[in-house]
Amino acid sequence: MTTPLIETREMGKTFGSVIALSGINMSVAAGQVLCLLGDNGAGKSTLIKTLAGVHRPSEGEMLVEGRPVAFDSPRDALDAGIATVFQDLAMVSLMSVTRNFFMGREPTRGKGVLARFDAGFADRVAREEMAKIGIDVRDPSQAVGTLSGGERQCVAIARAVYFGAKVLILDEPTSALGVSQASMVLRYIAQARSRGLGVIFITHNVHHAYPVGDTFTLLNRGRSLGNFMKAEVSREEVLEMMAGGKELEDLDAELAEFDRADAG
Amino acid sequence: MTDRTANAAAQADERLRETSLAKKLLARPELGAVAGAVLVYLFFGIVAGDSGMFSARGIMNFLEVSALLGILAVAVALLMIGGEFDLSVGSMIGAAGVVIAIPAATWGWPLWLCIPMAFGVAVFVGYFNGLITVRTGLPSFIVTLAGLFILRGLTIGFTRLITGRTQVSGLKQIAEDDWLAGLFSGDVGHGLFVWLAEAGLLAQRADGAPVVPGIPVSVIWWLGFGAVATWVLLRTRFGNWIFACGGDKTAARNVGVPVDRVKIILFMTTACAATLVATIQVLDAGSADTNRGLLKEFEAIIAAVIGGCLLTGGYGSAIGAMFGALIFGTVQVGIFFTGVNTDWFKVFLGVMLLIAVIFNNFIRRRVTEAR
Numbered sequence: 001m002t003t004p005l006i007e008t009r010e011m012g013k014t015f016g017s018v019i020a021l022s023g024i025n026m027s028v029a030a031g032q033v034l035c036l037l038g039d040n041g042a043g044k045s046t047l048i049k050t051l052a053g054v055h056r057p058s059e060g061e062m063l064v065e066g067r068p069v070a071f072d073s074p075r076d077a078l079d080a081g082i083a084t085v086f087q088d089l090a091m092v093s094l095m096s097v098t099r100n101f102f103m104g105r106e107p108t109r110g111k112g113v114l115a116r117f118d119a120g121f122a123d124r125v126a127r128e129e130m131a132k133i134g135i136d137v138r139d140p141s142q143a144v145g146t147l148s149g150g151e152r153q154c155v156a157i158a159r160a161v162y163f164g165a166k167v168l169i170l171d172e173p174t175s176a177l178g179v180s181q182a183s184m185v186l187r188y189i190a191q192a193r194s195r196g197l198g199v200i201f202i203t204h205n206v207h208h209a210y211p212v213g214d215t216f217t218l219l220n221r222g223r224s225l226g227n228f229m230k231a232e233v234s235r236e237e238v239l240e241m242m243a244g245g246k247e248l249e250d251l252d253a254e255l256a257e258f259d260r261a262d263a264g
Numbered sequence: 265m266t267d268r269t270a271n272a273a274a275q276a277d278e279r280l281r282e283t284s285l286a287k288k289l290l291a292r293p294e295l296g297a298v299a300g301a302v303l304v305y306l307f308f309g310i311v312a313g314d315s316g317m318f319s320a321r322g323i324m325n326f327l328e329v330s331a332l333l334g335i336l337a338v339a340v341a342l343l344m345i346g347g348e349f350d351l352s353v354g355s356m357i358g359a360a361g362v363v364i365a366i367p368a369a370t371w372g373w374p375l376w377l378c379i380p381m382a383f384g385v386a387v388f389v390g391y392f393n394g395l396i397t398v399r400t401g402l403p404s405f406i407v408t409l410a411g412l413f414i415l416r417g418l419t420i421g422f423t424r425l426i427t428g429r430t431q432v433s434g435l436k437q438i439a440e441d442d443w444l445a446g447l448f449s450g451d452v453g454h455g456l457f458v459w460l461a462e463a464g465l466l467a468q469r470a471d472g473a474p475v476v477p478g479i480p481v482s483v484i485w486w487l488g489f490g491a492v493a494t495w496v497l498l499r500t501r502f503g504n505w506i507f508a509c510g511g512d513k514t515a516a517r518n519v520g521v522p523v524d525r526v527k528i529i530l531f532m533t534t535a536c537a538a539t540l541v542a543t544i545q546v547l548d549a550g551s552a553d554t555n556r557g558l559l560k561e562f563e564a565i566i567a568a569v570i571g572g573c574l575l576t577g578g579y580g581s582a583i584g585a586m587f588g589a590l591i592f593g594t595v596q597v598g599i600f601f602t603g604v605n606t607d608w609f610k611v612f613l614g615v616m617l618l619i620a621v622i623f624n625n626f627i628r629r630r631v632t633e634a635r
Contacts, residue, residue, distance in 0.1 A: 075520060078520075090514075092512045092578060094507070094628070095578070099504055102504070103508050103521065105519070105520065106501040117499050117501055
């Protein structure tokens with residue numbers, strides 16, 4: 001088996017006395033989509049922030065391409081090829097698609113004080129990258145504020161891919177989107193996978209996760225309920241585990257108790 | 265050039281409706297100011313067309329007023345696009361003036377030393393304003409409001425302490441002998457104007473000299489600074505960072521834009537622009553007054569807003585600010601020529617500002633909403 005792009009071993013994170021995460025084992029290989037599923041408060045956010053270099057793990061270790069790493073900042077994670085697209089997207093809605101695409105990493109022409117923003121090149125790349133994912137930016141100089149939510153999400157992802165991400169961490173990219181917008185993003189995730197990227201896709205929507213996921217990691221109350229290959233589980237099983245299947249079973253049992261008590 | 269043709273080919277998309285020129289223009293931040301300037305000139309052309317306002321001397325007069333404000337407005341516009349305010353620029357004009365004048369007139373220091381010293385003070389003041397703003401996260405409006413009073417107070421206090429008065433004069437002679445002062449005083453293109461006068465294209469005085477000796481140096485600084493600012497804003501990485509900082513500083517920081525550094529540099533720029541204005545004024549008048557630059561901070565903000573800057577940052581234009589200052593200067597001077605009591609100037613100013621803000625708000629909504 002090839003070395004996974006990113007792997008965690010018994011990783012945990014505590015904030016004071018609160019155990020936010022513990023014993024997380026997961027790995028993503030190139031060309032694989034890992035879906036991270038969990039209800040609210042399951043620890044999804046803490047996990048991705050740890051992977052993205054915002055937090056440092058309190059225990060366990062994290063490996064990138066087989067080597068243990070410790071990120072001090074999101075910048076470090078980015079340099080290691082791990083790009084996180086947070087829900088707020090890091091986009092400025094008043095700025096053009098091109099200017100957002102290259103924000104912080106503007107291509108320049110010329111040297112020294114005469115180095116200038118290469119607008120022609122930037123416009124062309126932004127258009128091409130967006131075209132690759134099937135989004136037709138009508139005009140790359142239009143403000144990002146004029147794009148739909150799904151398109152914005154795709155610009156953010158395309159930007160991460162263009163700047164050399166090996167692992168994409170997507171934080172609930174489809175949660176605020178309608179059906180057609182969400183499928184646009186899902187199609188792009190599948191595309192990124194086929195280009196050899198590792199994708200960690202965080203969501204609480206099984207219907208979005210199941211079609212594109214290769215493996216599923218379920219989180220509940222800061223712990224992993226296990227990793228499953230797609231072949232091993234059905235959509236219903238995933239849903240059941242996620243929705244706290246155990247709790248539902250207990251509830252069933254309790255209700256049965258009441259029934260017996262009534263009968264008796 | 266090949267880039268452009270390739271681009272044009274790529275943009276030939278049947279779903280992209282041909283945007284009309286008018287629509288494209290409407291999306292430009294400086295549109296309001298340019299349209300306003302046209303209206304102002306139409307108005308004064310009709311009302312005061314034959315009053316001497318548009319004689320060579322009259323033109324130079326309102327251009328010079330516009331230029332001094334314009335230099336300030338361009339720097340303030342950059343800062344506003346970057347998402348901050350600087351209310352201390354007016355006080356900085358007063359401070360820079362005495363930093364130049366006291367050593368030169370009282371202690372006999374050469375101007376080529378005093379002028380760079382004033383810019384040094386400006387860099388420090390700008391750094392201080394910027395550092396406090398980015399470190400505390402307080403609104404720069406408040407931080408620089410404090411700066412406004414502190415700086416003005418220091419200026420008056422020190423000047424009275426050293427000279428016993430609040431005015432420092434006697435620089436006229438010193439300025440004439442200084443090589444550096446020449447950059448900030450006098451007129452440009454004297455030869456051209458003499459030639460124009462001899463050719464009969466320009467009115468002559470009784471002694472044969474042209475009525476205006478040349479273009480005031482402030483106008484050249486204004487145009488030059490405006491051009492550089494526009495270039496930086498639209499064609500450099502730093503320009504993109506300015507928009508990013510003002511548009512959404514968290515987003516900018518997340519993608520690696522050095523937000524704090526950008527803001528501090530912008531604060532330094534406004535303070536230096538104030539010092540440039542002060543230098544030109546001091547050398548022109550031959551004296552410095554501790555009260556110089558009073559209320560200039562607001563005039564500069566008004567010019568920037570008329571020029572299309574949003575108060576919330578992230579949008580605006582340096583060219584717009586230049587036109588904003590032009591409107592300001594033209595009306596301020598022009599109102600004398602109309603015979604209307606100058607008391608009404610402030611009313612005009614307020615109304616103009618209100619219209620500009622409402623118009624900008626409308627433009628912003630157009631830009632950020634799907635077309």
